[in-house]
Amino acid sequence: MSITIKDIAQVAGVSYSTVSKALNDSPLVKPETKSKIIGIAQELGYEPNYAAQQLVRKQSRVIGLIWPTIERIAPATLLTRINEEISKNAYSMVLSINSIKESLEMFKRFNVDGIIVFDERNQEEFESISFPVVTYGVAKKKAIPVVDVNYQQAMEKAVNYLYELGHREIAYVGDFSLGDERQKEKYYGFKKAMTRLRLPVSRENLINTNGLDWYDGYLATKRLISSSISPTAVIGGSYDISAGVVRALREANRVIPKDVSVISYDNVPQMANLEVPLTSVGVPVEDMAFHIVKTLMAHMHKDDTVPYVNILTPEITERNSCAHAQNIHRKLQS
Structure with missing residues (x-):
């Protein structure tokens, strides 16, 4: 038989309302009384009826998150951090x-309190729902609040960083063939920075991976190695793509950064654990x-001071994968 608030109240010699307040950490209950009630609840094996609490509070304390894939390292890492932040706010996450x-x-069945979505497409479906959504x-043209990490600026910073190290022949290995706005922004950012610095931009140094997995980056880099150009530096479009870049370079006996510098998008801790710890941007x-x-959380609590568009500033994290261009010893070509 399940233990109820009534059972706890009888053992503690207090009213039902006092038990309820104590279990909800109300400041209206004296600390010693609260401690006593919580102790009795634990001894009796009391388990809160969350469904009943939800009806009373009209809150589920649950956040829904929609993401089309969790197979790649950077998205999975971000999901873990988001879950940690949600937990800090005393909510749970459903993915x-x-x-x-x-x-x-x-999410309607769960009656979630809010939704985070990572799918760029079909956002008009959110216009008619009652949940707060971010x-x-x-x-660009978002019907719901958006957090933007400024992908173009990230790529511009990567190009500038390499330029200041003396690099003038820079290649970009990334996925710019799909209808993914995030990937296209990186592509545009690379081209903008190269053009501004009057560096060459052509089909030879824009290497399309046609995918976001490490093997896509691996195959694209093998094509780059066998091409007619010899860049002294390579920018990878994501953690997974850059993992493929590193593998292909090492198989071709290219030493990073002695023979070629590499910098990657995705500012995640795992960059330090690759075969070569990569300098990263994001x-x-x-x-x-x-x-x-x-x-x-701000939109859930109707805080109008929070901007509808929140654009974050990317930064460079230096590791061991970039060197000055004058120290490059060998050509990238086979």
Whole structure:
């Protein structure tokens, strides 16, 4: 038989309302009384009826998150940090990798208090729902609040960083063939920075991976190695792509950064654990998670001071994968 508030009240010799307040950490209950009640609840094995609490509070204390894939390292890391931030705010997270429509139906059944979405497409489906929603992506034509990590600026910083190290022949290995706004912004940022610095931009140094997995980066880099150009530096479009870049270079007996410098998008701690610790650019993953959750919480509590568009500033994290161009010893070509 399950233990109820009534059972706890009888043992503690207090009213039902006092037990309820104590279990909800109300300041109206004296600390010693609260401690006594919590101790009795634990001894009796009391388990809160969350469904009943939800009806009373009209809150589920649950956040829904929609993301189409969790297979890659950087997204999985960000999900973990978001879950930690949500927990700090005394909420729980429910993750869905289904379509937006299916996810919304599930979240309605859970009666979630808010939703974070990472799918750039079909956002018009959110216009008719009653849940507060925040998206992580590109701040263009969004019908819902957005946290943007400024992908173009990240790529510009990467190019500038290499330029200051003396590099003039720079290649970009990334996915710019799909309808993914985040990837296209990186591509545009690279081209903008190269053009501004009057560096060459052509089909030879824009290497399309046609995918976001490490093997896509690996195959693209092998094509680069066998091409007619010899860049002294390579920018990878993501953690996973850059892992493939590193593998292909090492298989070709290229030493990083002695033979070629490499910098990657995605500012995640795992960059330090690759075969070669990579210098990276982007918003630190813990900062991204903090701002995404903070923005959602503010909209849930109808805080009008929070901006509809929150654009974060990327930064460079230096490790061991970049050197001055004058120290490059060998050509990238086979």
